[in-house]
Amino acid sequence: MAGSSREFHKPVRLPGETFDRLFTGSDPAEVSRIAHSTAAALLARVRDDPQPAIVDRLLAFADEHGLHDLAELWSKAPSHSLPGALWRLYLVQLxxxxxxxxxxxLYERGRVELSSVDPVVAGAPVPATPDELVAVIDTILRGAFTGDFAVALERAAAFCRVQASGATHLADDYEATEPARATTFTRRALRLSTTAADLTACAALWRRESLT
Structure with a gap:
């Protein structure tokens, strides 16, 4: 995902370099139990009663409140788990x-450079404006709650791979003249690539009914 501190620059949010946040709890087993049970309950509730207002509140939760509340629940969950998948989806959205x-x-540069189907899977317009990308990532997150969860994870993974490609190529562009900026893009590319791999693995587990 998703490094300078500008990536999560609002005061209530985590710095861009932090994709995991420590959960303050004395019992790791209890922390894990809470993470998994809350993620499962949240997904089940929305799917049982998919009212638009509820889904809209979930979509806006991280943007309105920052990641702290979510981090306390999900950030230390295994990357290949239901809470781990939801945590990464919210990080990409934010x-x-x-x-x-x-x-x-990043997306446009990555789209031009990639020869894979990832831009098609991600589903962004060509070219995508900033507002259109916001709408795409919100649609992907909405799909996680109301549609096929595996498809949503695969779209998010493809989205991250396109962004990672763009970050990698921009890092190459800046390497000779602005090495600090190149490093920033290289770190973002690595986080995005790692996040994409985690989301892809979670999608495969979900299809096998093994993502818990």
Whole structure:
């Protein structure tokens, strides 16, 4: 996902370098139990009663309140688990919401450079404006709650791979003239690639009914 502190620049949010946050709890087993039970309950509730207002509140939760509340529940869950998958989806959403201009730049550069089907799977317009990318990531997150969860994870993974490609190529562009900026993009590319791999693995587990 998804490194300078500008990536999550609002005061209530975590810095861009932090994709995991320590959960303050004395019993790791209890922390894990709470993470898994809350993620499962949240997903089940929305699917049982998919009222638009409830889904809209979930979509806006991280953007309105920051990641702290979610981090306390899900950030230390295994990456290949239901709470781990939801945590990463929210991180990607917040990264795009926080800096849609950079996201659009990375996405377009990655789309041009990639020869894979990832841009098609991600489903963004060509080319995508910053506002359109925000709408795409919100649609992906909405799909996680109301549609096929595996498809949503696969779209998010493809989205991250396109962004990672763009970040990698921009890092190459800046390497000779602005090495600090190149390092920033390299770190973001690594986080995005790792997040994409985790989301892809979670999608496969979900299809096998093994994501818990």
């Amino acid at each position: 990264m795009i919401h926080d800096d849609p201009q950079t996201a659009a730049l």
